[in-house]
Amino acid sequence: MDxxxxxxRDSGIANLGLGNLLMFVVAGILIYLAIAKEYEPLLLIxxxxxxxxxxxxxxxxxxxxxxxxxxxxxxxxxxxxLLPPLIFLGVxxxxxxxxxxxxxxxxxxxxxxQLGIFVAALGAFYLLGxxxxxxxxxxxxxxxxxxxxxxxxAKLAPHLLGPVAVAAYSYMALVPIIQPPILxxxxxxxxxxxxxxxxxxxxxxxxxxxxxxxxxxxSLAVPSSAPLLGMLMFGNLLRESGVTERLKKTAGGPMLDIxxxxxxxxxxxxxxxxxxxxxxxxxxxVLGAFAFSFSTAGGILFAKIINLFLSKEKKINPCIGAAxxxxxxxxxxxVQQFVxxxxxxKVNPLMPAMGPNVAGVIGSAVAAGVFLALVG
Amino acid sequence: MNPPDLLVVCLSxxxxxxxxxxxxxxxxxLLIAVFPEKLAGIDSATIxxxxxxxxxxxxxxxxxxxxxxx
Numbered sequence: 303m304d305x306x307x308x309x310x311r312d313s314g315i316a317n318l319g320l321g322n323l324l325m326f327v328v329a330g331i332l333i334y335l336a337i338a339k340e341y342e343p344l345l346l347i348x349x350x351x352x353x354x355x356x357x358x359x360x361x362x363x364x365x366x367x368x369x370x371x372x373x374x375x376x377x378x379x380x381x382x383x384l385l386p387p388l389i390f391l392g393v394x395x396x397x398x399x400x401x402x403x404x405x406x407x408x409x410x411x412x413x414x415x416q417l418g419i420f421v422a423a424l425g426a427f428y429l430l431g432x433x434x435x436x437x438x439x440x441x442x443x444x445x446x447x448x449x450x451x452x453x454x455x456a457k458l459a460p461h462l463l464g465p466v467a468v469a470a471y472s473y474m475a476l477v478p479i480i481q482p483p484i485l486x487x488x489x490x491x492x493x494x495x496x497x498x499x500x501x502x503x504x505x506x507x508x509x510x511x512x513x514x515x516x517x518x519x520x521s522l523a524v525p526s527s528a529p530l531l532g533m534l535m536f537g538n539l540l541r542e543s544g545v546t547e548r549l550k551k552t553a554g555g556p557m558l559d560i561x562x563x564x565x566x567x568x569x570x571x572x573x574x575x576x577x578x579x580x581x582x583x584x585x586x587x588v589l590g591a592f593a594f595s596f597s598t599a600g601g602i603l604f605a606k607i608i609n610l611f612l613s614k615e616k617k618i619n620p621c622i623g624a625a626x627x628x629x630x631x632x633x634x635x636x637v638q639q640f641v642x643x644x645x646x647x648k649v650n651p652l653m654p655a656m657g658p659n660v661a662g663v664i665g666s667a668v669a670a671g672v673f674l675a676l677v678g
Numbered sequence: 679m680n681p682p683d684l685l686v687v688c689l690s691x692x693x694x695x696x697x698x699x700x701x702x703x704x705x706x707x708l709l710i711a712v713f714p715e716k717l718a719g720i721d722s723a724t725i726x727x728x729x730x731x732x733x734x735x736x737x738x739x740x741x742x743x744x745x746x747x748x
């Protein structure tokens with residue numbers, strides 16, 4: 303009988319706390335959003351299940367533990383920062399930068415749409431009392447780029463990795479809800495109806511030179527952004543070179559899937575009750591929403607400023623500025639849907655919006671690099 | 679040395695992002711100018727079809743140029 307009592311005492315059930323149960327609910331919400339609403343399912347399901355594992359008492363399945371997940375976290379994120387750059391390699395393979403190259407002006411929209419990063423970082427630092435490293439990690443949520451958020455937070459404030467990653471991926475999934483009201487508020491009907499001229503045709507040579515030139519220039523200017531931008535551009539060279547079909551398929555397919563599984567699971571496993579259920583998490587989620595909104599507004603506003611200097615036939619549709627947040631390609635799709643609905647299908651700026659969208663990926667990686675250099 | 683104020687860090691980072699992406703925009707524009715896309719010409723079957731159609735509607739018409747506007 304004593305053996306059974308001892309077994310019961312040592313079971314997870316006897317050690318289950320209210321915090322663990324609450325985290326099961328949080329994990330359940332993430333998994334529900336992924337399955338029922340199809341919000342970022344490839345990420346929210348691993349993150350949600352990782353959160354479940356992390357909250358199983360005595361199982362030691364959190365990222366802090368010594369289990370398999372703990373080891374992957376240690377070697378994949380904390381010690382080597384291996385996983386986020388590998389995601390960038392796959393993203394580089396899957397990203398067509400031609401819409402950006404065909405409209406080089408849209409590079410600037412990708413820069414302007416990083417505004418939210420800095421607004422949120424300042425809010426976290428001056429209003430909520432986070433230190434500089436934590437504030438920078440929270441601010442990067444405004445870049446709308448999950449791997450960049452994880453990369454920076456793992457280096458500057460690893461204890462905030464769970465809430466920052468959840469905020470980053472949740473708001474990326476909520477782009478269709480967050481952006482349209484801001485687009486409606488900040489643009490006039492006439493602006494939404496601007497039909498942009500054709501992009502400049504991009505030759506294969508220019509498309510091949512782009513990753514080489516960008517990788518070199520950006521990494522020389524901000525060396526701390528090289529792990530992200532270097533891998534992004536390497537992936538893009540695999541895509542554009544046309545002679546590395548096998549590497550391209552692996553980097554953009556099975557390898558990206560494996561890394562996504564591992565990254566999602568270990569990030570989810572950082573969400574133990576004691577690490578996640580704090581007032582600071584609430585602050586991070588609120589600031590994340592502000593970051594996203596300000597980034598969207600920054601892109602739109604800058605597009606309107608550029609229009610002041612352009613002739614009538616060269617004006618850009620300011621709505622595409624909203625796509626400068628780097629949630630690729632969700633943000634560009636949202637802009638396309640919004641403008642098309644507002645103009646009864648007459649204006650369809652999907653390709654113009656892809657320009658700032660992919661520029662935003664570069665912009666947020668550069669911002670992360672600058673933060674690392676200055677507060678790391 | 680004291681760490682820089684976060685306001686200064688944020689302003690510097692924003693300027694750095696703008697400057698670098700602006701610079702990349704200029705470089706890419708130059709790249710595209712140096713290596714322009716060579717547009718494929720209109721194939722002879724298309725020219726023959728357009729010529730035949732124009733001659734059918736306006737007998738005696740001579741088609742001198744066929745241009746595709748994308």
